[in-house]
Amino acid sequence: MIARDVDASGRARLAPAGALFRGLADPTRLALVRRLASGEARVVDLCTELGLGQSTVSSHLACLRECGLVDYRAQGRASVYHLTRPELMDLLAAAEDLLTATGYAVTLCPAYATTAAADPTTTQESAR
Structure with a gap:
């Protein structure tokens, strides 16, 4: 027997894609992704290159990290961010x-x- 789809229109299956696109909907996050595509960077470098405050960059990186799109590694006292999904x-x-x-x-x-x-x-x- 075929199980009934709770959401007959299939929207439930599209929810993860919707979440991905919402995560990428912010221009600051897109700028961070674009910059990290060219190589790893510390938060301080991202702030300088993008002309953004540290709290702004950190909060957007946290969002991208929670989505599994970026991660970091410790380098001394700094965190160096990189794309996880090229x-x-x-x-x-x-x-x-x-x-x-x-x-x-x-x-x-x-x-x-x-x-x-x-x-x-x-x-x-x-x-x-």
């Missing part, structure tokens, strides 16, 4: 391709656009 960059590259294909229409969407929509040419090049 295939994440393939996902982000595919997202950039999709944005390009749609002409960045999402930046005009009243439900999802940010108040300061990014310049598509800058975003497209910087995400790769």
Whole structure:
């Protein structure tokens, strides 16, 4: 006998993907992921390179760490962060391709656009 799906529409099976995309929905977390794709970094380095405060960087790294996307190793008194899933960059590259294909229409969407929509040419090049 086939067990009845509690969520007939299949939304329950999509919940993990939804959580992943919500975790990546923040531009600061995307900037951290993009930076860590080029190599390991200490929090102090990430703060300097991204122009963000230590508490902001640490809180976003904690979120990414809880999602299993980044981790750290101790180096003296510092923590050195790195991506745990390099295939994440393939996902982000595919997202950039999709944005390009749609002409960045999402930046005009009243439900999802940010108040300061990014310049598509800058975003497209910087995400790769």
